[in-house]
Amino acid sequence: MAQIFPKWTLKIPAIALIVVVFLGANAVGFIWYYGSPKYTDVGYRPTQPVPYSHKLHAGDLGIDCRYCHSGVERSAVAGVPPTQTCMGCHKLILPDSPKLAPIRKSFETGVPMEWVRIHKSPDFVYFNHSMHLRAGVGCETCHGNIAQMEVVTQNQPLNMAWCIDCHRSPDKYLRTQDKLTEMGWIPPENQAGIAAEIIHTKGLEPNDNCSTCHR
Template sequence: MHLAKKTSVLALVVGVLFLTGCKFQYGIGYNQGYSPEQPIPFDHSIHVGQNGIQCQYCHNQVERSNQASIPALSTCMNCHMLVRGDSPFVQKIQQAHAKGESIQWVKVHMLPEHVKFSHSAHVQKGVNCQTCHGPIETMQKVSQFSDLSMGWCVNCHRQPENKAPLNCSTCHH
């Protein structure tokens, strides 16, 4: 979108929000519960719940960048060089790694392009993964826990103890 058009859309929306008393009631239930099939059934409850592996061991960008990032196969191979070599899924990982290929994980969470989000800003202020992603350590298959609507973001930013910014440009390009 051109900047001028974008600005006028934002101006219009601001106007509407003021007229309606600034109640953010966007898109309740956007993809909430979305849980696509993955090319390999990766199970967080085995890795985190039963084996106590820290989130950051795999999602190792989450404290310093906007993205949490999905681990490379070399991270899996730290264990699966040996662990469960009899499993056809683990064999698939080993073969892909040997050929220098990657696994095409299907994205679960997806904000629209006009939204800016930063993991590090939240994680560094002590907001837990589970506050936003729910009990991942019990999930055999990841599913989207929060609705990721604007109302969800803004309601938390609005809590006085969070001192989080509310201006539009915080979250929009």
């Protein structure tokens, strides 16, 4: 049993598992075809409790992504900022704005804001932000140009084919550490050389082993 069903397969939905068993672990191409889009809709943009605009804050005001998503370089999750981060400015800036009423209420009561989650991998997938940032993958590659979005919208499929495409040839995406949160990035002319250098000095070996993403 153990050889046919590696441990991680227990977390995968039953029907999908049949596909794995029939096609064997190398038939990734067929599994993609079967891949269900329910977690991964490009264009998903739920309405948030406060009309917070990335275009204004990250774009026009130029606040760095990591000021609010402070977990992103240290942990698996990026995190959304606590209400205090907003109030650091909004105690003084637009202190009476009706749009900010839920923020003020959260600040007064200590009850966190309930932002609606947009990007979500299924539970049987392991994803980790810090590993990708360390490797030199910028936010924009996976989330699009957030600094131009009034409302955050899912920009990439985040499905298995998409993950594996990059794991097989990450070269065109790798940036130097100072560019990780830059939006509107254009690969420099010597991108191939820079990527080779990053891969070499960091000893990167992204791979498509099932157990990398299914643990």
